[in-house]
Amino acid sequence: MTRDEALQLIEGLNVSPNILKHLLANEAIMRTLAKKFEPEKVDDWGLAGLMHDADYEFTAKDPDKHPYMVAEKLKSLGVSTEIINAILGHANxxxxxxxxxxxxALFAGDNMAGLITACALVQPNKKLSSVSVESVLKKFKTKGxxxxxxRDEIITCVSELNIPLDEFAKICLESMQGISPELEL
Ligand SMILES: [Fe+2]
Incomplete structure (x- = not known):
């Protein structure tokens, strides 16, 4: 499945602007992480990030179907089991x-993307360019x-990916900053 095909599929699922941004953020994070772990599979990793919550709104009235619905759809389109299992596995x-x-990577990055988005939204200019790794780490520890x-899922970057939290925050933040116009952040 090409990226364009994936985006068409997303469009057909009535994905809201906020979820679309969440998908794009995860795609960017996954592509960066793939370069570190499996550079030959950058597109596959990106696709997992891009599609992981694509059925979020489609299944809103029946949340038990998330992310099974998108997984089934991808399966029918010949997407690899590895990508499908990563998408299924992101929901405990x-x-x-x-x-x-x-x-x-998808499991840890998904939540880090959410934390970083929240960090940007509390900046006076609501921009990712105003967010620092230090501020992400501080907010990581801020209950509420x-x-x-x-946080328990984010911190699996250490146990599962062997990436210290500060480095993981930097990777995710810089990945998202790299597509800030698309994220409107
Ligand atoms: Fe997600």
Missing amino acids: YTGVVRDTQMAK FASGAN
């Missing part, structure tokens, strides 16, 4: 084991700030 309740670097960004 599926019970799909995160046994690839791709799956582990962006509570939807699961």
Whole structure:
């Protein structure tokens, strides 16, 4: 599946602007992480990030179907099992084991993207360019700030990816800053 095909699929799923930005942020993070772990699979990693929550709104009335619905759709389109399992594995309740670097990266990066977005939105100019790694780390420790960004899941960057938290924050922040116009942040 090409990136254009993926974006067309996303369009057909009535993805909201905010979810689309979340998908693009994760795509950027995954592409950067792939260069570190599996440079030959950058596009695959990117696709996992881009599609992981693509059915979020489509399944809003039946959240139990997320992310199974998008996984099924991708399967029918011939997308690899590795990508599909990474997408299924990003939601704990599926019970799909995160046994690839791709799956582990998506799991940790997903929540870090949320935390960094929240860090940008509290800046006076609401820009990622005003966010520093130090501020992300400080907000990481601030209870109640962006509570939807699961800290226990973010910190798996250390145990599962062997990347210290400060380095992981830097990788994710810089990845998102690299596409700030698309993220409107
Ligand atoms: Fe997500």
